[in-house]
Amino acid sequence: EVQLVESGGGLVQPGGSLRLSCAASGFTFSDYAMHWVRQAPGKGLEYVSAISSNGDSTYYANSVKGRFTISRDNSKNTLYLQMGSLRAEDMAVYYCARDPYYHDSSGPSGAFDIWGQGTMVTVSS
């Protein structure tokens, strides 16, 4: 079964850090670009970050640029999102999603056909 499973969410104080993971199974992880999308409680979907299949190209939304780092370990079939300088507005469910086409930020991706179940990040003192 094709599956993405996020982990690493939790409660963190403003200014703190957290690392999210997304474990892939059931498909050849290294063939796919990956993305992070978040959803604040009761709100819509917000695009966060992308990484190409080999990890050479990354993209960040302006709202997280300089604070978040996306990475991947194809040998472990795992995607990561290192989040720092967390703010109240970063509180959300974070989803990972796969895409077969993204190469770099100047070009297209594909639609996101598989999503993880999400992991909740709560930023509060």
Next chain:
Amino acid sequence: DIQMTQSPSSLSASVGDRVTITCRASQGISNYFAWYQQKPGKVPKLLIYAASTLQSGVPSRFSGSGSGTDFTLTISSLQPEDVATYYCQKYNSAPFTFGPGTKVDIK
């Protein structure tokens, strides 16, 4: 950055009704466009990609059309299981922005 708008923001329709949701991009995006369905408390699910191609396993009552800046999602006969929020997305180039969503429920 290209902005995505959706209308209406919510709608209520009867079972069996034809439902249409529109999405507009602030600049042309060709057909690099998708629709997603998110049922309450669930994960988003890809419905349509390349503006009009139905994702495998999606019921044929869903259809998409459009190119450039204007796109439409149609549910030909609304069913109770279609209660959800529907999001559009552009993927021609980063950022791969989503629309604000359209909430659909049963009258």
